[in-house]
Amino acid sequence: xxxxxxxxxxxxxxxxxxxxxxxxxxxxxxxxxxxxxxxxxxxxxxxxxxxxxxxxxxxxxxxxxxxxxxxxxxxxxxxxxxxxxxxxxxxxxxxxxxxxxxxxxxxxxxxxxxxxxxxxxxxxxxxxxxxxxxxxxxxxxxxxxxxxxxxxxxxxxxxxxxxxxxxxxxxxxxxxxx
Numbered sequence: 800x801x802x803x804x805x806x807x808x809x810x811x812x813x814x815x816x817x818x819x820x821x822x823x824x825x826x827x828x829x830x831x832x833x834x835x836x837x838x839x840x841x842x843x844x845x846x847x848x849x850x851x852x853x854x855x856x857x858x859x860x861x862x863x864x865x866x867x868x869x870x871x872x873x874x875x876x877x878x879x880x881x882x883x884x885x886x887x888x889x890x891x892x893x894x895x896x897x898x899x900x901x902x903x904x905x906x907x908x909x910x911x912x913x914x915x916x917x918x919x920x921x922x923x924x925x926x927x928x929x930x931x932x933x934x935x936x937x938x939x940x941x942x943x944x945x946x947x948x949x950x951x952x953x954x955x956x957x958x959x960x961x962x963x964x965x966x967x968x969x970x971x972x973x974x975x976x977x
Contacts, residue, residue, distance in 0.1 A: 800916050802901065805841040807911045814840075815907070834907045838898050838915055839869045855882075856891045864920055865893030872899040872918055876939025879930060884938070887923045894920045897942050918942070 815833045822829040839858035843851035849859040849867070857868040868886070870877045877897060879887075886892050901914035921944055928947060929940040 800918050802914060802916045803841060803845065804912060804914045805837070805845070807837065807907045807909055807913060809909060811837060811840050812907070812909050830906045831904060834904070835869075835871050837907060837913060838896070838917075839867075841913075841915075842869075842896075842917075856886045858896075861894070866891060867894045867896050867920065868892045868923070869896040869898055872897050872942060873939070875933060876931070876941050877926070878933070878937055878939050879927070880937070884927060884930070887927045892923045895923050895926050896920050 815830075815836065818833045818836075819829040822832065824832075836858075840851060843849050843859055846861075848862040848864075852858060852860055852866070857866045859867045859869075861867050868883060870879070877895070883892070897918045897920070898915055899918060901916060907913060919942070921942070925944055926940045929945055930938040931940065933939045
């Protein structure tokens with residue numbers, strides 16, 4: 800974990816306010832959404848290995864880690880929108896930078912000192928493979944990344960044999976009628 804501290808500059812506020820004004824998404828606090836962009840903006844200022852990417856596909860270009868998209872940590876899991884999932888699948892994102900505010904979030908103000916922690920950088924495709932549905936209809940992955948265990952189908956079928964499931968197999972046939 801690395802902790803960073805930065806001042807909210809006029810350049811950031813102007814950019815944020817323009818994006819808030821054009822944000823048409825429903826059921827979101829646009830200030831929260833666009834204030835979360837502070838991390839990538841600040842990283843591009845303080846890390847000589849990173850430059851801010853001007854598009855929406857990802858956040859920064861890192862000379863060592865590749866294309867990074869920053870995602871805020873949540874106990875419920877790290878959210879990946881369908882758009883970001885598509886970018887990962889197309890190879891446009893290499894790493895996800897998992898971060899969190901040091902203090903509880905409040906709308907960022909000009910000249911304010913802000914602290915955040917970058918918890919880790921995870922492989923984007925590994926995170927994508929661990930997505931699970933959340934309670935709001937979105938998709939999240941747990942951090943730290945869960946171990947993926949492969950299922951041996953033959954072993955699973957052998958374990959089912961002789962159980963009530965095996966004894967009542969005919970109830971599960973597609974052509975079964977009562």
